[in-house]
Amino acid sequence: MLGSRHSRDRCFKCYFCLVAYATLIFFIFTISVFIFWLIFLPQELKFTVTDASLTKFSLTNTTTNTTLYYNLALNISIGNHNKKVGVYLSHIRATANYGDKSFAVVNNISTSFYQGHKSISTVRAVFEGHQVVVLEELELSRFNFERRARVYNIDVKLGLRVKARYGKIETGYLSPPNVDCQLEIPLSSSPIERYVGAMFRLTDCGGVALPLLVP
Numbered sequence: 001m002l003g004s005r006h007s008r009d010r011c012f013k014c015y016f017c018l019v020a021y022a023t024l025i026f027f028i029f030t031i032s033v034f035i036f037w038l039i040f041l042p043q044e045l046k047f048t049v050t051d052a053s054l055t056k057f058s059l060t061n062t063t064t065n066t067t068l069y070y071n072l073a074l075n076i077s078i079g080n081h082n083k084k085v086g087v088y089l090s091h092i093r094a095t096a097n098y099g100d101k102s103f104a105v106v107n108n109i110s111t112s113f114y115q116g117h118k119s120i121s122t123v124r125a126v127f128e129g130h131q132v133v134v135l136e137e138l139e140l141s142r143f144n145f146e147r148r149a150r151v152y153n154i155d156v157k158l159g160l161r162v163k164a165r166y167g168k169i170e171t172g173y174l175s176p177p178n179v180d181c182q183l184e185i186p187l188s189s190s191p192i193e194r195y196v197g198a199m200f201r202l203t204d205c206g207g208v209a210l211p212l213l214v215p
C-alpha cells in the first residue's frame with residue numbers, strides 16, 4: 001500500500017519535471033527566435049520586371065495545329081533590402097504563360113550567385129521560339145482583342161532556390177513558391193518603337209520569404 005503510493009508520487013514528480021522542462025525549452029526556443037528576428041529582421045526578396053520587349057507574338061493557324069511564335073525579353077531586378085542578411089540564388093527558372101497555357105520555359109536564366117545585404121541585382125529572361133498551343137475560345141478571343149490593341153497580357157512565373165546567410169550562419173537551400181509577374185507588354189516591331197506610344201510599365205511581382213535557420 002505504502003509502496004504504491006510512494007511510486008505514484010514519484011511518477012507524478014517525474015511527470016511534473018517533464019512538463020516543466022518542456023515548457024522551459026519551449027520558452028527558450030521562443031525567446032531565441034524572437035531575438036533572432038530582432039537582430040536580423042529578415043525581409044522578403046523582392047522581384048520587379050523593370051523592362052520588357054515583345055518583338056514577336058503571333059499565332060499561325062494550319063490545318064493540323066495552332067502555333068504561337070514569340071520573342072520576349074525581360075529585365076528583372078531582385079532586391080535584397082535586408083540590412084544584415086545575404087542570400088544565395090540558384091536555379092532561377094522562368095515560365096511564360098498566355099492565359100493558363102504555358103508556352104515557354106527557360107531553366108537557369110542566370111548562373112548561381114551570392115547577393116549581399118542592401119543590394120539589387122538584375123537578371124534577364126529571354127524567350128524566343130515557337131510552340132504549338134491549344135487555346136480555348138475565350139483565350140482566342142482575348143488574343144484577337146489584344147492583337148488589335150497591340151498590347152498582350154503575359155504571365156511570367158519565376159521559380160528559384162534560395163539560401164540565406166545570417167552573419168556567419170547559412171541555411172540550406174529552399175524552393176519558395178513561384179513569384180508571379182502579370183505583365184502587360186506592348187508589341188514593338190522595332191527597338192525605337194518601344195519608346196513611342198504604349199510603353200512597358202514597371203511591374204512588381206511580389207517577393208519570396210527567406211529560409212530561416214534550418215540546415
Ligand SMILES: *[C@@H]1O[C@H](CO)[C@@H](O)[C@H](O)[C@H]1NC(C)=O
Nearest residue numbers: 051052053054073074075124
Ligand atoms: C535590359 O537591359 C539591357 C542591359 O542593360 C538593355 O540593353 C536592354 O535594353 C534592357 N531591356 C530589355 C527589354 O532587354
Ligand SMILES: *[C@@H]1O[C@H](CO)[C@@H](O)[C@H](O)[C@H]1NC(C)=O
Nearest residue numbers: 059060061062066135140143
Ligand atoms: C484556327 O482555325 C480554326 C478552324 O477553322 C478556328 O476555329 C480557330 O479559331 C482558328 N484559330 C486562329 C488563331 O485563328
Ligand SMILES: *[C@@H]1O[C@H](CO)[C@@H](O)[C@H](O)[C@H]1NC(C)=O
Nearest residue numbers: 061062063064065066067132
Ligand atoms: C504544326 O503545323 C505545321 C504546319 O503544318 C507543321 O510544320 C508542324 O510540324 C506541326 N507541329 C505539330 C507539333 O504538329
Ligand SMILES: *[C@@H]1O[C@H](CO)[C@@H](O)[C@H](O)[C@H]1NC(C)=O
Nearest residue numbers: 090091092107108110111112
Ligand atoms: C542549373 O545550374 C546549376 C549550377 O549552376 C546546375 O547544377 C543545374 O543542373 C542547372 N539546371 C538546369 C536545369 O540546367
